[in-house]
Amino acid sequence: MSFYSPIFFLLFIGLVPIIIMYLLKKQHTELTISSNYLWEKALRDVEANRPWQKLKKNLLLILQLLIFSLAVFALARPFIFSNAISGGHTIIVLDTSLSMQGKSKDSTRFDIGKKEGEKLIENLRPDSRVTIIAMDATPNIILNSTKDQKLARKKLEELKPSNTVDNVEETISLLKAMVKDEEDYSILVFTDKGIEADIDNLFVNYIDGEEKNIAIDNISHSIDKNGITALTRVTNYSDEDVKFDLSLYVDNKLSDVKEISLPPRESNNIYWQGIHPNVGIITVEADIDDSLKEDNIRYHVVNPNPIKKALLMTKGNVFLEKAISLNNNVELYKINEASENIEGYDLYIFDGMAPEKLPTDGNIIMINLENNELFKAPVVKFGELKALNDELFKYVNLDFSLSEARYIKDADWIEPVLLIDDNTVIGKGQKDNQKMIVLGFDFHHTDFPLKIDFPIFVQSMLDYTLNIGIQEKTNILVGEGLNLNILPKTEEISIIKPDGKKEMLSLSLALSPYTAQELGVYKIEQRIGEELPISYFASNVNTQHESMYQSMTNEEREEMAQEGKKVKGERSISNILLLLAILILAAEWVVYSRGN
Known part of the structure; x- marks a missing residue:
């Protein structure tokens, strides 16, 4: 004592x-x-x-x-005294990932971990330093090396669980860096996952709870003449048989209910057929009382494919015309001379010619333009082709040759796609809310159009440039970054979150990936004058990481529990x-x- x-x-x-x-x-x-x-x-x-x-x-x-x-x-x-805890610097790591919201007796894993952390701080010596880290998708230092234990308890009390995954590897790396030059320290981790790390004085307080848990892992869909067929994957992550009702909601209205039986640790694919093709949002929910309710519902946004208008300005390019016509969602128009004041198209393809002033109401593909400042004058006759890891060449082989090409000038918005001797000959990017692809060679000066991969390359260009009226990616995992598809001439953009709160984004900020922290359907509003185009995307649980609780034997659980009992620090007996x-x-x- x-x-x-x-x-x-x-x-x-x-x-x-x-x-x-x-x-x-x-x-x-x-x-x-x-x-x-x-x-x-x-x-x-x-x-x-x-x-x-x-x-x-x-x-x-x-x-x-x-x-x-x-x-x-x-x-x-x-x-x-407790032999486990050092009195110098105590680092408390609280797992704030979604699985910590799981039930444990009459509380949640997160609340139990937070209370244990508060007790630990309360029993520390007055001269002890405290650091609090929230283990989320990225570790977040809430409070760093403070002796103000009242403030530490307050900061810990204010912590809330998130809907994202935890990042154990990055957290361990951070802890190693923090204690690299320290000797008198202890690290206490409160989590529902097993953690092993080669760090001295690291103690894991494993917080166990109810094991019964099912999750809806995924929703996908296909469209045919009979409408939409939705596929739902459901998994039983527990060690017991489960029975429950699975409900389908179409645009927030109940459409169908199925009774599901799942053996332990097995999955099942559930099909829903005959859904109307004009549906926007599909929701599937499991009616079951299990450990984690957040993974019992999943949202899916059906991305419509409206017909797009494309204008091809060319003196003649049969290969390019036929490759574009293979896409049934593209309505192609063609002119054979440079015209000024053109507008009203979703995509402009300038093949060897272009107006002096480029249009601003659609995306643009420029092919070997002589009168444009982006193309360098010298013509390259030979060189080694090198494709970078990009979506335009994802399924395209480089088994073609060029007789001549122009290098693309460097610009801060151009991302290199294809190189000749480390110089860009194909680039892409976004400038003033317009997506652009720049090609430095004429298709008549290459055998590329004769290759089987040429139509694939053209479709990849169309996929990149024509997804402008709708949100290109509509289904993500919570915590992921999402690239918003901003329309040309957009004046304001806002996000309406699942809880109904509206977040205004600056156009410059909207060019960066948007991170969704809530579960549900998000609404994107873009104002263009009096018009207000709307699109949606859904944010769901990463069930592969957060729904599958560790299956342990009784011996392993007892060992983890005994390890957790060491996490007590100095026990004050003043109140006694x-x-x-x-x-x-x-x-x-x-x-x-x-x-x-």
């Missing part, structure tokens, strides 16, 4: 006045009595009040001395001493009352 505030032991001097009060004779007055029946008792009182006599046994005195001593000990804040002092004070009052 040791003490946080031993200076309070000086108050033991206060015991001296208490003892002196019992030694000194109490002042009294003479009284005339009618009988000497009580004389013997009065004589004993006189003897007891004789000053500076030998101190006799007195129960009240003993109780008062004991009460005073307990109060002094409590002020000195005694604590019991104060409670004992109050009980003795009550006893003293009883003794005094009976004595009178």
Whole structure:
């Protein structure tokens, strides 16, 4: 045992006045009595009040001395040592990932971990430093090396669980960097996952809970003449058979219900057929009381494919025309001379010619333009082709040759796609909310159109440039970044979250990936004058990471529990001493009352 505030032991001097009060004779007055029946008792009182006599046994005195001593000990804040925790720097890591919202007895794993962390801080020595880290998709240092334990408890209390995954690897790397030059430290991790790391003084407090859990892992769809067919994958992540109802909602209206039975640790694919092709949002929900309710529902946005208008300005390019016509969602228009003031198309393809002023209401593909500043004048006759890891060449082989090409000038918005001797000959990017692809060679100067991969390359260019009226990617996992497809001439863009709150985004910020932190369907609004184009995307649980709780044997659970019991720190016993002092004070009052 040791003490946080031993200076309070000086108050033991206060015991001296208490003892002196019992030694000194109490002042009294003479009284005339009618009988000497009580004389013997009065004589004993006189003897007891004789000053500076030998101190006799007195129960009240003993109780008062004991009460005073307990109060002094409590002020000195005694604590019991624990071998597991160092008193220098205590680093508390609380797992805030979605799985921590799972049930554990009458609470959640997260709340249990937070309360254990608060108890740990409460029992630390006053000179101990505390660091709090939230283990989320990225580790977040909430409080760094503070001695203000009141503030540390407040920051820990304010923590909320997230809907994302945890990043154990990045958290371990951060911890290693933090304790690299420290000797007196302890790391306490409160989590529902097993963690192993080669870090000294790291203790994992494993928070167990209910194992029964099913999850909806995925929703996908296909469209045919009979409408939409949706495929739902459901998994039983527990060790027991489960039965439940699975409900299908179409645009927030109940459409169908199926009874599902799943054996332990198995999955099943559920098909929903005959859904109307104009549906926008599909939701599937499992009606079951299990450990984690957040993975019992999944949202899916059906991305429509409206017909797009494309204008091809060329003197003649049969190969390119036929490759474009293979896409049934593209309505192709063609002119054979450069025209000014063109507008009203989703895509402009300028093959060897272009107007002096490029249109601003659609995306653009430029092919070997001589009158454009992006193309360098010297013509390259030979060189080694090199394709970078890009979507345009994802399924395209480089088994073609070029007789001549122009290099593309460097620009901050151009991303290189195809190189000749480390110089760009195909680039792409986004400039002023317009997607652009720039090609530095004529298709007539290459055997590329004769290759089987040429139509694939053209479709890849169309996929990149024509997904402008709708959100290109509509289904993500919570915590992922999403590239928003911003329309040309968009003046304002806003996101309406699943909870109904509206978030305004600056156009410059909207070019960066948007991170969804909530589960559900998000609405994207883009204002262009009086028009308000709307699109949607859905954010769902990463069930592969957060729904599959670890299956452990009883021996493994007991071992983890014993390891967690080490996470206690110095246990303060001040409150116990104060409670004992109050009980003795009550006893003293009883003794005094009976004595009178």
